[in-house]
Amino acid sequence: ETSFAGTWYDFAPGVNPFSAPIQVQRDANADRADMTTHMRYGWRTPTVFGLNSVEWDGSGRLWKYNSALFVDRDGTPRGRYDKMHLVPFGEYVPMGETLPFMSMFTPYEGDYSCKPGANWTRFPLPVGERTYHFACLICYEDSDATLARNYVHPSAEGVDFFVNISNDGWFDGTAEHEQHLAICRFRAVETRRSVARAVNMGISAIIDPDGRVVALPGPTWAESKKVEGIVRGPVPLGTGTTLYARFGDWLPVASWLVILFGGIVRGFLVRRHSVPA
Structure with a gap:
């Protein structure tokens, strides 16, 4: 980068x-x-x-x-x-x-x-006799769970990994660099796809499908900011479809419905017991 x-x-x-x-x-x-x-x-x-x-x-x-x-x-x-x-x-x-x-x-x-x-662009990357495909998430697109999910949805052609390019120089001297990297890890877990990040001012990294940061330009997150270098390492290839990729945000929606239903039932029971005989 x-x-x-x-x-x-x-x-x-x-x-x-x-x-x-x-x-x-x-x-x-x-x-x-x-x-x-x-x-x-x-x-x-x-x-x-x-x-x-x-x-x-x-x-x-x-x-x-x-x-x-x-x-x-x-x-x-x-x-x-x-x-x-x-x-x-x-x-x-x-x-x-x-x-x-x-x-x-x-x-x-x-x-x-x-x-x-x-x-929804998929870039072809020929390696030997096989061609892999990846998608690029630009800047804060890696904070959009739905966008990344659509690339690996069963109805989509699918990608083998993601690339994230960003300019975080706007936030020099703040914790935004660490926050941005932490957010990107969620996309890797949700999609079970690695993410290779190239970020101006940091933090460039390789994230595996389990959300682990497996390669950095420096020994720590903090020491990987504002440094010149090359991040080298294998990009693990994820396979299959996660529940989130298949069904999306059904879990939080279902949770809110359960809470709403529980609140209605509780209100009904409280009102019933408060009515004098």
Whole structure:
């Protein structure tokens, strides 16, 4: 996991990224690098990139997405996932077009709202004679139990593991880094799928299907923040379907129904015994 500030990378020949009317300040003199060269002669490994992508619709409107791009070892893009669960005020303004004054509560100037993605993307990862599939959870999508569950539901095509990419540099000096890692462990347990995390400022890690953190860049959680390094280790592959993946939140819903029913019965009994003979 790394970042390249102020640098453009070309994934398609002849595309000029500076021609896109994006409301973000860019350094016009920034070096432009050929990502294919980096991938083919440098890293030589499949890589997931976090990036901002743009598309024009039929009416000429520009839509912005918070995306993850999967590139193979030769530098060829193999798929893009657009984040579906956006963070209010961080990635879009709720009811911004209907209530323009809501932009007063945002941390940025100008319109920065992203459009939520609509596709449940599975990335193919060939290893030997077998092809594995994984899904990417961007930032706080790993706190959305339903989203992760849908990837492993019996009706879905399924994934073998998850990748979580995030920028937690916003919360430098706080316990958010540990909290975010702890939340991500629940997704591993619920789905019985490993999660490989690449997190700017930490905490990058590998989580096994039992929710155990099996690899870190440092000896402890605290010492894995704000450090340079590479997390290396096996990613255990989970199989099968958990009860949660199959039935969802039936347990908490059933628990609330039992509590409600118990409260009604108790109220009826108390009222019955309080009525004078």
